[in-house]
Amino acid sequence: MNYADPMEIVSTAWVNFITPFSFPLWNKTIPVLATATPEAENAPLVLGGVLLSLVVIYLASKIGGELSNNIGLPPVLGELVGGVVVGVSALHLLVFPESGADSSSSVIMSFLQSTGGLSPDAGVGVFQTQSEVVSVLAELGVIILLFEIGLESNFRELMDVGIQALLVAVVGVAVPFAAGTAGLMILFGIPAVPAIFAGAALTATSIGITSKVLSELGRLNSKEGQIILGAAVIDDVIGIIVLAVVASLAKTGKVDVSNVFYLIISASAFLLGAILLGKVFNKSFMMIAEKLKTRGSLVIPAFIFAFIMAYLAAAIHLEAILGAFAAGLVLDETDKRKELERQVCPIADMFVPIFFVTVGAKTDLGVLNPAVPSNREGLIIAIFLIVVAIAGKVVTGLAVFGQPQINRLAIGVGMIPRGEVGLVFAGVGSASGALSEATEAAIIMMVILTTFLAPPLLRFVFQEAPAVPVKESD
Template structure:
């Protein structure tokens, strides 16, 4: 996904003939602006209503996205979800105002959707950069081994249970079952970390374990996705690619954090020498985007690079100033991500009146149960942490969000998933994404495990 695509589509599309990009660029821009108006109104209304009923604002943004998206108002729809230009209210308005041909409307719809998608991707990069800044690297390192265990359990349990269950109970072929099982492994770090930040638990022991596990879970998810994608294409796993992903992911995260210790002084020195506005935020964004670029370039995720950049800069003397300067940027871009996640969801797959959905509903019930239980048990994978809130950790790992939708999309595009199984995966993603934020808030209100009583010294003698 890149910024050149929308323009190149307009230039290369055959219906345009000799038209110059400048003739259609204003229409694409108008569509993007209308889409952003929809996004911001939806995010504010959803967030405010959610806050009034004591729920995380991010949940309100997701629900608002569903309302304005493919499930209801069709104000914000995307071609990759199967929508056409005729399904978009925004494109219909542009078509009426500019007297566009159907072919022109289609091309403009694709270009406008691509731009909004790019903005959403930048939004999630900024979100993970902000989360990295708010995280404490020292605390994260303390729970590193715990987070690794939680992540491994959270990937292995739902993957094995989902795959085996689909093969033995629903008689699916092995490859589609493996693909669906892989879709159960993902955890949406964006959604969970945002909720943790909103309820003031991001720096708690539980919050650090959840965030650390979600990052590792994302890496494991990428590796699993690479394995199942190669399996779908060739029927066999490319071992060399799997080894490459494991080595590059580990090297990237550890290396970026180690090198960051040397970068800290340079960053402060650069910021002090710059005299114009943005002397702190601009170098920080350059670093975050560079790290995101490296992550993408080595076939990992841009969000992992942004998160690592945030962790590194959290150690600098400029951290507090940087925290404050990132917030307005996040307020502008992050809502685009959450609203578009909701807008891409089509709740029509839940309609049992449609015969093709009924089979998917039964499969979905099974996948949802595995998705929730498979992540919930991760809270009991934590050891050596007396007084830890295991329920909160388990709940924090539940949401699949955009990551699960990526699995469903790739599976459908490759032809591995039939419609009932694809619908079931989408339902699983919807439910886990929406139930996790309110459950996480409730979980942190629950008392943690009682601390072990400290034995009082007897006769003035203490244990050495």
């Protein structure tokens, strides 16, 4: 009697099960294994390709992050640059089909051919499947990142900052978004959807980068420091809503006003409902966590909740990352928030670098090479985005009123760095297919430069004028 190959049975069963459930993350249906499943005998090579990709990713993230940290810059910037180095722009260690690469241009595929007996013909399927698995891991990484950001966002502290932070945040979102979108459409003739996507990428502010610099300067508890941090939190909330709107617009390729209103209302209602849910859910969550006695009794229920919220957001045509962010906001109110943050941190350390390195690896900076005539427009777009990104945040200090001695320039400069939040926009835009190579690379250049400039500029502007201390009544 002839028995079927167990690997083939498992592979076929998995494909038949998962195909109906292809999940529309970032409005892009991911073809899970079914579209490019290699023969069963090549399955170990797919695993080998994924493992080698992870080795490259983690080496790039750690080396880049350490070098960046040693020169006083955020590690996330080094992870991005590390991804650029190992990706399609340089070493071709980590390349993806959506970047225009194929199996013949992948160093990992060449290594598998020379050491694992992979044939060139089979390499096409292995490369496709390996790339899809790494992309899914990267998308899972950004979901975990937004869940972590939600855990770190404290609405009670945000309310204490007052109307000043709200005005700064609104101006910091509206000005760069409007100027960037209109400028790209009018000056460069870019279609509405990619122009809106690029404009939305200009709205972000990195809480992590700004808070680190303010802490090093001893200005974290100053009036300027609290306004900056409060505005950055609101900026992220507004930015997530904007991201949900523009990413959904990429589905249809056109701007539907009624759809925009629906998304704004549904996104706002989703976040508000999540916050209200927190008051009811927190006690139930803690009761469940306290009854569980095995490993992961706190963090596993938290991730179950986060993934359910991510699914619900996707089910109502929002972004999965919005649901993860909302889940973080809900669990932020629990009694064990600090413990939960501590347990989520190592998981984020494993998955989040995959996202950042992958974003860098997929970015072909060669499209900004001024020596190539066809690239010069992309370089000009990058310069335009950088100018709007800096000016659009610096003017936010003018929104502060009733504070004659406050350092308005410091507030504006503190809102400049995009950091990991800006990369989220770039990554989602890339996954949706809304951005051209030149526009995506221009956004990455904007994120890099604003992140580089913010720390030294903050030090400079705080040295120029004394910060206003926070009064006890505030």
